[in-house]
Amino acid sequence: MSRKFDRAGEAGLQFYGKMTASMSHELKNVLAIIKENAGLLNDFTCMAEEGGMPVDLEKVKRVTEKIAKQTRRADGIVTRLNRFGHSIDESSKSVDLWDLLEFVVALSGRFASMRGVTLERKPPASRVTVTTVPFFLENLVWLCLDFAMGVAGTGKTVGLIVEETKNGARIKFTHLEDLAKVPPDTFPAQRAKVLLGALNSELAVDVEAQEIVLTLPESIGG
């Protein structure tokens, strides 16, 4: 079991690096916007002091609102980063599957946007929970999502559905128009296989239905 976890941990390091690099990139963008807007305020002040040009209060208000908006955006990114860091804290925990999926979607937002893919989510009728290793599951959901975005085809949409099953739960990644175009053994690749093993879960690739289905046990020990 521990060897299985070690290998899953190696996969996790790559996931951790990718996500933190993405969040830091996003933060840099936010800081650049804040800096330019603060610079604009400074420009207005200099124009008033040196050029005698009266300060346009409407412009000042618009710029300060932009700074406030970007500060909220940065706060959201840091909150995500903090939650992501803490997802390593517990080796086994009961998680709300929809909440976890939404979190991975938030982590993946920049990647989806870079690929021009929309992530369409349909919340379950009632709360679906599983007892699992949160960080490994986040990693596995990301690998599925990453693959799904790559085979979304011209529709450029990936549907995400969480459902309760008799023995646990499943996440469906749908609308995968180009699923038939990839060789059958492409996914799951080695890293996903290791995580599937560590989480006692299964993955089914349904080319006809254009979807992949990740099935999770109610409890990782079960």
Next chain:
Amino acid sequence: MKPRILIVDDEQEFVDSLSERLAIRDFDVTTSSSGEDALEKVKKYNFDVIILDVKMPGMSGIETLREIKRIKPLTEVIMFTGHAEVETAIEGMKLGALDYLLKPCKTEDLVSKINMGYDRKAKQEERIRQAKASEIMSSPMSALKE
């Protein structure tokens, strides 16, 4: 004539505020939020310097740079990059970009690089004009070829 600048970045609010700041500094600024849109504008208008984000959805900064250099080889390009994409920016310089800047950058650094690009393009255009003029002087018939 004011130096003509094109800013290409998918972060709209960044583009808006930077363009306002450069306009205050007497640059003639046009903006674009994607590589594809930037190329349409490059085909239509003559920009002196293009400020290009390395990472954008759709057409990447490098692909956009390659096309800009194919369409308008004399237009100078400054790459905007996050710290993780410095190697991409260096690749961009191999493809003809003037330089790169890390986001967020100092306004003075950006303005200085824009002026450097503007001067370099103006000098290059002048050299081409002189070369054409001397070709015409030495062989007047060559003017008819054009």
